[in-house]
Amino acid sequence: MNLLTSWRPGDTRDRIAAFLDQSDALAPAERVAVFDNDGTMWCEKPAYFQLAFFLEQLKVAVAADPTLAERQEYRALVTHDDAAIAALGLPRIALALADLCAGMTADEYSARSARFILEQPHPTLQRPFGHAVYQPMLELLDALRHHGFATFIVSGGGTEFVRAVSQQLYGIPPEGVVGTLIEYEYLTIDGAPVLRRTGTVAGDANEGPAKVISIQQHLGRRPVMAAGNSAGDREMIEWALASPGPSLGLLVDHDDPDREFAYDSVAGTFESTESIVDIARREDWTVASMRHDWTTVFPCHS
């Protein structure tokens, strides 16, 4: 049975199909596949969806309290001061934005995230953000499950932003999402326990080698398949490919400016300045060209 109906016949689909067949020889507990999220499962342009979400939260917060715009990071954002944004750097901006949600309970944050993802229109793709997921990757998740695989999301983004919709979009429950974690504060109010988000990231951002470590710590299983699209996915893909037995390392190549976007991810932060697609081809990973290998990019929603 071919579940990969949005994958065009050719070498990439053949390699995936061959891996699925070979994986039947693995013990059930060894059938583990991990997927990066931004740019691998859903679109990450023109900006990360979570950044768009935080900017929307900022807009609402500044409307309610204009003095917020006095904070350097927020001022740079609301005045679209690209030079100031670049000078401050994304990590600092991201932390300042995470502060907007400090004090929320997990339920509040989750409800806001889900509403944004499922309802807010993507700026260019004529659909809500949450419909800008890749149909061929959803089919790959289904095909893996059909072959007895446990499937997980291993994202560099905020764990709970993805968890808010992971069951609905991917059929993956909250505990199947591993990402960058926020610290929580436990307190009791009038004798009742309350858990609140802080603005502090717990541990490292979940990118590069940290993804391999978080897979071990949070899932406790070694993947035999890993999919990604950026330099921050390299170690995770190499980790899957280094497992004994059948394995698959899949890289999504964003080479389709007509239907999605065209851009390179350069491995600058992690040791190299080579494009991740060049690394993938050199190391003989399986490269999914969005332009050539996918007949459909996004799901049809009536």
Add this chain to the structure above:
Amino acid sequence: MNLLTSWRPGDTRDRIAAFLDQSDALAPAERVAVFDNDGTMWCEKPAYFQLAFFLEQLKVAVAADPTLAERQEYRALVTHDDAAIAALGLPRIALALADLCAGMTADEYSARSARFILEQPHPTLQRPFGHAVYQPMLELLDALRHHGFATFIVSGGGTEFVRAVSQQLYGIPPEGVVGTLIEYEYLTIDGAPVLRRTGTVAGDANEGPAKVISIQQHLGRRPVMAAGNSAGDREMIEWALASPGPSLGLLVDHDDPDREFAYDSVAGTFESTESIVDIARREDWTVASMRHDWTTVFPCHS
């Protein structure tokens, strides 16, 4: 259908059965149950199984390299110097013992743990450690799953010690176990990625309020049922009971010196000096008396 065949008819079983019936009204995603491990799912006397495992590792290591016994913590253990052990304290001893496994891969550690748990005889119970699990609690796991619950282990012990056998003993996959985590080191050897345990604990030991936080961070779901047996489970049980809708907080009372052990857990470390059983009765949790409520304590193995 009564799946709770090792639970004696009475108030405790009635309360559990009533909760199971009421929980059918919950949305599937809300049916989440968490279980402490030591003293709740398996026996924790005369010592934590993981401590017994580490002591066995120490015995083997000292036989191979007697100079190891010069380290203060190891000397106290191999000479059974209880005064020195008490003076050093369990956290320091535990870290020194964890050091014995530093440098191992996850697979090596997991294989050693599984072998110990499944094969090493418990010192007093005439069965391997891994057979000293509580039959009524296994039945409760089954009954919960029968009612559509997702079930998780939330242990104060080492995550990967429990994960080594969680599927086999409890039907819970590795990612369903949340415990105290060890840091890992990611490195490449001859170009191949390698992940090695360190001797450092990542974050806090998973006890008390930390259990509530780790449930949120690692599972991302709020439990409506929590089971425990010690002071370190109090916050997790209160967290489950504070959820809106039907909930169950279950405390295992070790009051059966004939079939298991009789002992109290005093909430000294966490704000109070009251016995956890007294707290449970005062707060109207459901108390499972091992002596009165369980017709069978351990599974029959032919």
